[in-house]
Amino acid sequence: MKTCTKCGIPKPLSEFFKDKQKKDGHRPDCKTCNIEKSTAWQRNNKEKRYGYDIKYKYGVSLQEYQKMLKDQNNKCALCEKHIDECNTRFHVDHNHKTGKVRALLCVKCNHGIGAFMEDKKLLKEAVKYLDKYA
Numbered sequence: 450m451k452t453c454t455k456c457g458i459p460k461p462l463s464e465f466f467k468d469k470q471k472k473d474g475h476r477p478d479c480k481t482c483n484i485e486k487s488t489a490w491q492r493n494n495k496e497k498r499y500g501y502d503i504k505y506k507y508g509v510s511l512q513e514y515q516k517m518l519k520d521q522n523n524k525c526a527l528c529e530k531h532i533d534e535c536n537t538r539f540h541v542d543h544n545h546k547t548g549k550v551r552a553l554l555c556v557k558c559n560h561g562i563g564a565f566m567e568d569k570k571l572l573k574e575a576v577k578y579l580d581k582y583a
Contacts (some may be wrong), residue, residue: 451475455482469555499538507541507550514541518552527562 452459454477465475468482476483491498500511509517516537523532525539531554532539539553545567555564565571 453477453479453482455486456480503541507548509541509545509550513552521553525555525558527554527558530555 450459451473453465455513456479457536458479459486460479460551462473464479465477466480467474469477473475478486478564496511500514503509503511503514524530525532525535526542535555537556539555541564542551542554542559542561543549544551565575
């Protein structure tokens, strides 16, 4: 048993996240309190959280993302739709084989390229198909 430092309720050790740095091997706050704290932080720090996410996933800092967006005149690098026309921020487009970041794309363009598995031949065939039934 251990008493949570946040809610003050004694709980079994299974109700605490493990933490090798702590003397007893568990965090001082229970899982419930820890999750509530984490959720509140994420809700109140959306921009910081996004910055952590893109840095981890793509190696791009929030400042680099903002510079890319500015360099693209706040437009999707593919369809040139302005970010104000979208309901969400642009996605960091990258090569799935090399991991190299290419540009920022709106959701539809990013998903479109992903749906065609970045296959140029398949995309060319899609263009032919659209031309055929234009």
